Structures are given as C-alpha cells and as structure tokens.
Amino acid sequence: MQDFIYYAPTQVVFGRKSEDQVASLVRQFGGSRVLVHYGGKSAVRSGLLDKICNLLTADGLTVAKLGGVVPNPRLSLVHEGIALCQREGVDFILAVGGGSVIDSAKAIAMGIANPDVEVWDYYMGRAQLTKALPVASVLTIPAAGSEMSEATVITNEDGDLKLGFGSDLLRPKFAIMNPERTMTLPPYQTAAGVTDMMMHMFERYFTKDDDMDLTTDLTEATLRRVKAAVFDVLRNPEDYRQRAQLMWGGSVAHWGLLGMGVREDWATHQLEHELSAMFDVTHGAGLAALWPSWARYVMHENLSRFVRFAVNVMDVPNDFTDPEGTAQKGIEAMERFYRAIGMPTSIKELIGRDITDDEIDEMARKCSRDGKATCGGLKVLHAEDMKAIYQMARG
C-alpha cells in the first residue's frame, strides 16, 4: 500500500441558487478585482454570465471579462488573459464554465503571479511554480474535475502539444455547483463528461496497489452511481436528483480521495491527450475510443482487478473457472455502456475516418517524448506499447 497525504482545500458550495453566494465567496478568499473567464456561448445564452457579473459588481467588486475559451483550451488565450489581468490589476480569477475554462484560468493565475516566467515552461517542466493567484469556479459541466483538482491541461497551438501541469497552489479556493446549471448540456457533452469522470476513477482503480480496500469500495460505489445516473439524465435532462449525482460524482472522482493508498496509472489520459492535440476531439470521447484497447493490452498485469471490476461494477457473473473470460466480459460490457450513451469505442468512430500509420507513429512519438518517456503505472508503456494500443484502437 502506498503512504499518502490527503489535501483537499476547495470549499464546495452545492445546490440550487448556490451561485448567489459568489460575491461573498470571492471576498472571503481575498478577491477585489476579478477576472471572469468563460467559454463560447453556453454561459452567455443561459444568463449565468450576466448574473455572476451583476452579483460581483453589485457587491462593489471590480470585474474584467474574458471569454472565448474553447475545449482543449489554447495557450494563446492564456497569454491574452495574462496581459489583460496585468492591465486591470486583477487579483482573483473566477472561471464560469467547465474544465477547459478552469484550466485556462489556472494557467492565467500562474502567469500573472510570475511575470518573468513564460507560462508554458511550467507545462514543459522547465520552471517550478512557487506562487499563483487564487482561482475559483462556477461549474457548468461535470466532467474534468478541475474544480477541485491541482491540475491544468493546456494546448500549445505551436506544435499541437497538449500538456498537463499540477500543483497544490492551483487548487481552486471554492467551487460553486448548481446542478440546474448543467441541464442545458447536450447529450454528447453529458456522456463525454461521465466518460471522463469514470476514467478518472479507472486511472486510480486499475493499479497493482489493490490493498487499500476502502478506496476500492468507494470507487466501485461511485462508478456504479454515475453509470446509472447518466441514463436517467439522458432520458430526462431536467432530472435534478440525477444531475446532482453526476455533478458531485465528477468532483469525487478527481480531487484525490479515490487515489489514496494507490499508485495511479494515467496512461489512457496521456494517450488521449495526443488524440485531442492532433484532432481537437472531445476529451471524454477520446478516452472512450482508447480505454477498451488499453484494458485488453494491460489486463494481465492485475487480472483479479479486472475480474473484480467486471463483477462489482459491470454486473458480469463471475466464472471462477475462467477469470480471463470474466475480465474480458467486463471490458465488453464497458464497450456496450459507451455505445449506449453515444460514445465511440474506436479512433475511426471518433474522428470519422481511418487513422494513418504515420499519424499513429507521430502520436506515439509525442506521447513518449521522442522515445525518452514512458507512461502508465499498472503497466509501464514505452513508445512501442503506445503504438500497439493506438493500433488496437484504430477500428
């Protein structure tokens, strides 16, 4: 079992009308001049953006606005945000949106606090973060878990590189979560979000350190809950109770609780980041396209864990005479689940055409940092393994 430190400082304010508390929360955490950062149109269309800005200004806070964050958020907008915040003397960053907006906000928070460092250097491992401006969010999509995580993932358009960086300095101060605000999500984004949150649990559950039983139990219960809730929500997008399960599930999946006592994996995520960088696909959909192939490639590293998953999460009958068959059935059941919620199970389905060998080689080259790096914990993957998994997933 791995030793661990548990640290989860984000204040969660959950429920109907929770956004009404935004101004007092910003003040509580020391903000006075706020950058409100947001995405494309959803927060404008729903009226949430105006509501948040009005609440802040009515309380005497100064507001600057920067929209335009796209899924797979871009470094160029981060640079724009840093310049804007410097001009306006911003001391607090409030993200209104999902993982992309929050990740972009975290990047801006690093950039303003460290004006002499190029922010991309943190992602490249060329600089150490020692301070950052406070960040918080009003969450509109349960998926990435960035509202409580220490991570930020940014795409540098120059070279199509999508890289993550993590520091406890980036843990958001608060997260406002009103499940009603997620009712406008299109089915595809709802499903991709559930896929992502489940994958955040998989990255911790499929491990060799399977001796922290409480973590395993909590993970299986959370997986079962969100897996069931998504069907209710797809049938009835205004189902508050089930939207709430997903919203809380997305945070529970990723703030760290479900990784206590285990060595985490994260190979599927790293493989997916190359897909997102090359084809600009939705992160959750990219994960669904890869996971079954990853699972088949690594399952013998801890077969009993895959059997346990099949039985306890996917309701596969346990055939004690054939553990491999039971494990395979669990993976097949997961593929059926992906299809049932409208997610792809191959790269071909994801990008709408055959991927070429050259593209696969390029993704494996980037994922392995020109053959110098590995990924994964359950099985350490080298460039050749990465290529093999992409080939299995091509469809």
Ligand code: NZQ
């Ligand atoms: O831009 P708008 O118009 O707001 O539309 C967004 C976007 O197109 C839409 N949306 C969000 N809330 C909505 C809504 N549409 C209708 N109603 C609402 N209430 O949903 C689309 C996706 O939004 P995005 O923020 O991109 O989604 P998500 O939360 O899945 O974030 C994905 C990003 O997070 C990164 C991913 O790599 C990806 O770049 N991740 C960040 C992590 C972290 N920081 O800890 C961990 C994750 O593994 C993940 O890698």
Ligand code: ZN
């Ligand atoms: Zn993810």
